[in-house]
Amino acid sequence: MNFLGVIGYLIQSSGLEELLSEASILLPGTAKKAMVGKPFYRCVRAHLIVLEALSGLHWNSFESYCISSCTGSSVFDDIAGIIASATDGRLIQVELSTHLNSLTSPIAEFDNSINTYPTSKLWLQYIRMVLIMLQCLLADRCGNWDLHLKAIRMMPPFMASTGHNKYAIYLTMYLQDMERVPEQLREQLLQGHITVERSVGSDNAVSPDHALESSLNLEAKQKGGIKGLTLNGTAVAK
Structure with missing residues (x-):
């Protein structure tokens, strides 16, 4: 996926390559290749590990921000209460989703407050790019046409900013063509006929x-x- 190379280009010289090597996530040579998006599966795994670590740090900082500014602190209390009294896994998922959705605005406010710092801005952008990549992979795995288009729409600006101008141009043209597909073909695409399954199972298409x-x-x-x-x-x- 060319977008992995875009992520590596924008994050180069940030110390990520050295981090992946010193943490024994990737070998030194592989960590260097990961900055251009290869090898694919090892590169994806490395970004997943870094994303999980950054998301944890981001959440801890956000929680401290909410407590200090009295924003969303009651929501944290509600979430803690739900987890403590949980008996049904599906019920807790529904209740947590409701409360977590109420944190969307506070999280956006927090991100805007730290976006003025260059380092924070860099890693927030990295998190966003990795999430776009994961959305695209999920769409392929599940054959989700709408999610596929949603992920593709967010890629051209990053492609253009890293000099991948042809990708930016043709992705835009691709999106325009997909908006004009015949209705019969669109129905097939919505049914998941956009990927290839090479083995028996579910959510394993490419x-x-x-x-x-x-x-x-x-x-x-x-x-x-x-x-x-x-x-x-x-x-x-x-």
């Missing part, structure tokens, strides 16, 4: 491009495939 790169293209690039074929005069003559 994008067609990913499936192609990890199957036919991968085999063609190995020994005996098309790699170096044009350098063989006899093969070209055939």
